[in-house]
Amino acid sequence: MGIDVGKFMKNPEYEIKLTTYRDIFQAEALENDRFSDEYKKHSATVVMGKDGMKKFGLKTGDRVRLMNSYGSIVVELRESKREEPGGLAFMVNSPWSNALVSDETGGRGIPEFKNITARISLTKDEITKIESLIS
Amino acid sequence: MVTCTGCALLCEDIEVVIENDRIKESRNACRRGAARLRGCKNRLAPSFNKMQTDIDTAIKKAAEILKNAKSPMLFGWSNSTCEAQVKGIQLAKKLNASIDDTSSFCQGLLIERVLKKKFRTCSLEDVRNMADVLIYWGSDAQDSQPRHLSRFSVFPRGESRQRGYEEDRLAIAIDVRESNTAKICKGHFYRIPLKGDREFILALMDALSGKVPKYDAKRILELAGIMKKAEFGVLFAGIGLTYSIKEDIDILVSLEDMLPNFHVMPMVGHYNMRGFNEALFKETGFVNRVKFEGKPVHDNKYAVVEALKAKSIDALLIAGSDPLSSLPRSVLPHLASIPVICIDPCVTLTSKIAAVTIPAAASGLECSGSAVRMDGKVIEMSKVVENSYLTDAQILTRLMEGF
Ligand code: SF4
Numbered sequence: 001m002g003i004d005v006g007k008f009m010k011n012p013e014y015e016i017k018l019t020t021y022r023d024i025f026q027a028e029a030l031e032n033d034r035f036s037d038e039y040k041k042h043s044a045t046v047v048m049g050k051d052g053m054k055k056f057g058l059k060t061g062d063r064v065r066l067m068n069s070y071g072s073i074v075v076e077l078r079e080s081k082r083e084e085p086g087g088l089a090f091m092v093n094s095p096w097s098n099a100l101v102s103d104e105t106g107g108r109g110i111p112e113f114k115n116i117t118a119r120i121s122l123t124k125d126e127i128t129k130i131e132s133l134i135s
Numbered sequence: 136m137v138t139c140t141g142c143a144l145l146c147e148d149i150e151v152v153i154e155n156d157r158i159k160e161s162r163n164a165c166r167r168g169a170a171r172l173r174g175c176k177n178r179l180a181p182s183f184n185k186m187q188t189d190i191d192t193a194i195k196k197a198a199e200i201l202k203n204a205k206s207p208m209l210f211g212w213s214n215s216t217c218e219a220q221v222k223g224i225q226l227a228k229k230l231n232a233s234i235d236d237t238s239s240f241c242q243g244l245l246i247e248r249v250l251k252k253k254f255r256t257c258s259l260e261d262v263r264n265m266a267d268v269l270i271y272w273g274s275d276a277q278d279s280q281p282r283h284l285s286r287f288s289v290f291p292r293g294e295s296r297q298r299g300y301e302e303d304r305l306a307i308a309i310d311v312r313e314s315n316t317a318k319i320c321k322g323h324f325y326r327i328p329l330k331g332d333r334e335f336i337l338a339l340m341d342a343l344s345g346k347v348p349k350y351d352a353k354r355i356l357e358l359a360g361i362m363k364k365a366e367f368g369v370l371f372a373g374i375g376l377t378y379s380i381k382e383d384i385d386i387l388v389s390l391e392d393m394l395p396n397f398h399v400m401p402m403v404g405h406y407n408m409r410g411f412n413e414a415l416f417k418e419t420g421f422v423n424r425v426k427f428e429g430k431p432v433h434d435n436k437y438a439v440v441e442a443l444k445a446k447s448i449d450a451l452l453i454a455g456s457d458p459l460s461s462l463p464r465s466v467l468p469h470l471a472s473i474p475v476i477c478i479d480p481c482v483t484l485t486s487k488i489a490a491v492t493i494p495a496a497a498s499g500l501e502c503s504g505s506a507v508r509m510d511g512k513v514i515e516m517s518k519v520v521e522n523s524y525l526t527d528a529q530i531l532t533r534l535m536e537g538f
Contacts, residue, residue: 101463109438
């Protein structure tokens with residue numbers, strides 16, 4: 001049996017800045033059932049501008065791992081419909097984005113929900129389930 | 136007419152069709168509100184140690200946990216009626232517990248300044264009738280308070296704004312992202328870098344005092360000119376702005392001081408967060424992060440995030456909130472090691488790990504009560520559908536009787 005070399009090769013990782021926003025379709029799904037596929041679909045997604053995606057060799061529909069020292073999640077990548085000149089990546093605020101938020105608060109009680117640094121890499125792993133964000 | 140509790144606009148003009156004690160259809164609500172009115176799919180059941188039980192046992196077990204705790208915290212409150220919030224504060228007093236709400240990591244910094252009259256503010260009716268310059272700053276109302284623009288700010292005709300947005304009003308957005316609200320503010324969208332709000336405020340203050348701002352001088356001078364000329368300006372301060380300037384929030388007070396015709400309104404998400412802030416402020420002089428030790432003591436260490444990080448609480452009662460959804464996972468491990476009591480109409484991430492769950496009536500639908508709109512107006516909500524759930528306030532009263 002041959003060795004699948006690709007299996008041991010790490011996909012390249014790139015550092016990104018991530019911020020969060022609100023989305024009415026996700027809010028609707030939350031009101032309806034926060035354990036639903038609909039809520040997961042709207043939450044477990046990262047949006048990037050065309051240029052950033054091209055730079056990293058990523059495309060819409062790719063599954064990507066986002067990780068930093070606070071957590072690691074797998075989400076779907078989508079290209080932004082708008083210009084994103086700052087190179088920022090975006091996620092709707094949810095337990096998925098919260099898995100990456102730092103516990104550093106400077107003692108002021110407010111975490112940096114909207115100012116996240118993470119590494120992004122292509123993955124074949126499944127999208128993170130909400131249940132695994134509780135345990 | 137029914138009141139929607141989907142956000143702190145508390146729209147009172149909702150018409151509903153009721154079938155089998157549930158709202159089948161609603162009119163006038165936004166997408167979020169309509170979903171809220173239909174009710175959640177998974178109702179919470181009473182439980183103790185993950186085993187279903189009856190409501191009386193659940194309340195008894197919750198009272199035992201609180202009684203045995205040395206430093207309990209009562210948290211949540213932004214989705215509770217004013218009546219339940221007052222009971223919650225009474226319970227905290229009785230237990231010498233700490234009490235905090237979601238404003239602690241949301242808009243508390245701004246609401247505190249509104250209640251202390253550091254900001255000039257106004258009502259949403261004033262906005263509708265008089266406002267000519269509307270600035271959405273770090274706020275995507277179209278997605279968070281979806282009827283804000285159509286009921287009160289950009290689109291309606293008002294007493295002195297008979298020509299509406301076509302001629303009488305100017306909408307401006309300042310944000311890191313071209314949000315749906317920013318799209319409406321065509322030609323008046325100012326994109327700023329992440330954490331760039333402070334620098335933008337400083338540049339605006341330079342422009343307002345006749346100096347040339349350090350960056351994007353042309354556009355900032357233009358914006359300062361618009362703000363200066365406003366007859367009735369309103370700055371809708373969103374959570375994006377609050378988070379970005381949280382270390383120096385008073386800079387926003389300084390900016391407003393330079394603009395005598397401007398008003399600041401914190402954009403509140405949860406329907407009754409301001410209600411809790413007002414109730415606690417009335418009782419203690421603080422809007423959140425209080426511990427009762429004979430007298431109320433306010434300290435950042437009583438913020439839910441800091442208390443969890445420091446592992447300084449040994450039991451947590453949560454009413455109308457889902458911290459497992461809304462807090463960073465990095466601060467949550469301590470939650471799993473202490474008994475959690477969860478009072479909520481619906482199954483939430485937090486209810487899944489709670490030692491005790493107590494189902495409550497959904498306020499504004501299954502029970503009556505009052506709430507405070509984002510601008511401070513008290514809104515009465517009536518019961519719409521028949522049900523046998525206890526209200527948050529009744530549950531808290533019964534808990535207090537258990538001591
Ligand atoms: S704007 Fe807010 S209160 Fe009004 S219908 Fe929508 S969710 Fe409900």
